[in-house]
Amino acid sequence: MALAAKLEHYLTERGLAFREVAIEPAPNLDAAVIASGRSQHDFVQATLLLDIDGVVMAVHRFDSTLDLPAVQQLTGRRLQPLTARQSRRIFEDCEPGFVPPVGCAYCVPVLVDEDVMDAESVLLSGGRNDALIELDRETLKILLADAFRARLVIHGQGGDDRGGLTLDEIASKLRDIYRLPPMPALAPQILTMATTDGAVAEDLAEIIELDPSLTAQILRYARSGLFERSGQTSSVRHAVTGILGKHRVAHIVQGSALVGDFSVPRDGILGMQSFWSHALYCAFLSQRIAPRCGADRDMAYLCGLLHNFGLPLLGYLFPSEFEELSRLREANPGASMKSLEKQVFGHGDDEDLLAVGHGAIGGLLHRFWQLPEPVIKAAGMHQYQGYTGEHETYVRIVQLANGLLKARGIGDEFNEDNVPVLLGSLGLRQDAVYDFENEIDSLSPDLDALTSSRPS
Structure with a gap:
């Protein structure tokens, strides 16, 4: 039995x-x-x-x-x-x-x-x-x-009469891509140059300098102390060629471009300030975890940075529901986001309805924008413990980073997680937790400063 x-x-x-x-x-x-x-x-x-x-x-x-x-x-x-x-x-x-x-x-x-x-x-x-x-x-x-x-x-607005929101309906909204805030005008060109073999970093710097917002963001990173050769630089050229490098510049531009102006409030438990802080912490911690389990550092960073992007996208596409979700998050600090999203967006008998949430929505958008497959999987599956399948290593790296950050009160995920099991699935020993906690401590001052300096 x-x-x-x-x-x-x-x-x-x-x-x-x-x-x-x-x-x-x-x-x-x-x-x-x-x-x-x-x-x-x-x-x-x-x-x-x-x-x-x-x-x-x-x-x-x-x-x-x-x-x-x-x-x-x-x-x-x-x-x-x-x-x-x-x-x-x-x-x-x-x-x-x-x-x-x-x-x-x-x-x-x-x-x-x-x-x-x-x-x-x-x-x-x-x-x-x-x-x-x-x-x-x-x-x-x-x-x-x-x-x-x-x-x-909990009984939210609309109560038991609210109908379920299916993935088909969400996909239909996302197909109306013109509704989304556009990337900065130069972002596609910058991303292409940053990821093309043989591209010259100096040429990349010249293009970045044409966009004041991206210039400010690149300089903030270069001065943050998060990189080995960081310092008080006022030159985009030096920031790109001497500190960050092309790949890191690509990540910074990608994260900044995708977030854009989603009209989500800056403050609050689900505001952009908290979102961006969580994204940066998860990105840098994922980058530290990756080499220990044979994964690519840059890809792990990008997975951590973009895995939660469905959350501000929810706020942009469904502002009234997002407002209710924010209230429920404040009132129920111990509940998982998955359960609160299920409460807000309705219930139904279809498998689709159990998949609705910011993870699934973020994964859909990343696929529409043709981002790398590990990034799509990390976004779509980061709420599902025990996931096995394509790119599972990157999904588990993000889950482990979120589990470790949750103990510090960073992030919005309060799903049950099992850090020892995640460590084992990545081939890591239990004592690795202490190393990762030290990594978080060393990153915190610079990440907090970087987050607080980010414009709303």
């Missing part, structure tokens, strides 16, 4: 009825829901919370997002989400990310959203990645008999 040992023991000892639903092994619960072919609304999930008084399990529909402030107010406790490592200590018989929403089997007190109790039957994780279980209403009532019932989930 493909169930976690404690859950199986609890159900069989009490003679509780359930039906096992076999699926192909899935890397995460999202993928398991897709593999089942059933509606998201048929599933319930567990969100694990912790404070000084212990662990609490909140049980709610899979297509809903926990309202953490409401839970804190109801309980009078300062509960915060468990980390993946803390969760594994309690649910050691479960696959990571597949915690069964059956707290009584693990002696964990339960809060349950009142909407769950209306279900005729529910599907849920059985603790393994290759099977789900289905419970009828009577069994569910028995398992949740001692749970505290209340309204626990």
Whole structure:
């Protein structure tokens, strides 16, 4: 039987009825829901919370997002989400990310959203990645008999009446490429020269000097102290030929050109200031990680720099939804962006709807703009732990960088991540974390200065 040992023991000892639903092994619960072919609304999930008084399990529909402030107010406790490592200590018989929403089997007190109790039957994780279980209403009532019932989930604008936003609809919007802010006029020419064999760096500098915005950006980088030969230079020629080099100039121009003027507010948790800080930290840390796992430094830098670009693009294409997303992010600091995006952009039964989010949107745009395949994959898959496939090394480098940065409060991703597993998948030892943390410490002053000097 493909169930976690404690859950199986609890159900069989009490003679509780359930039906096992076999699926192909899935890397995460999202993928398991897709593999089942059933509606998201048929599933319930567990969100694990912790404070000084212990662990609490909140049980709610899979297509809903926990309202953490409401839970804190109801309980009078300062509960915060468990980390993946803390969760594994309690649910050691479960696959990571597949915690069964059956707290009584693990002696964990339960809060349950009142909407769950209306279900005729529910599907849920059985603790393994290759099977789900289905419970009828009577069994569910028995398992949740001692749970505290209340309204626990977020209701955004439009509530349950909002329709789902499909990838086809997003792709249609992105095909109207004229709607997007244009790149700086000289950017395509600069990028071509910077990536062409035999191009002369001095000629590249002359073209950059024709664009005041790019000139200022290049000089800020050259003076930042992030490079071995950095210093107080006032010459674009010296910045290009003596400090940065053609490839780094290409990256700077590419990042600046793609961000453009997306009319996203500068301040706030999802504002451009936070976005650009996260992008730079992730880029430079990814660049440091790459040589240790046989990856190209420059490509890793570009993947880190552009992986989150779908976020300002969301703000540009869907300003009202982005405003709501920003409010939910502020109000629910422990929730994953994936779950909040699902709440804002609606729910549905199609696989497409589970893929909607800033990662998928950024990946689509990068493909439209014909960026390198590793950059496309890093953008599209960085929210999916356990990804295997084309360019998986670059995806995992970005995921590892995000996981390490999350501990510093940098970035917007609060998905469960498993840094030891990511290290192992990249062939790295656990003690590499200390080296990467030192890298972050050494980069911080210059990256913070560079971010704060960036014009809005």
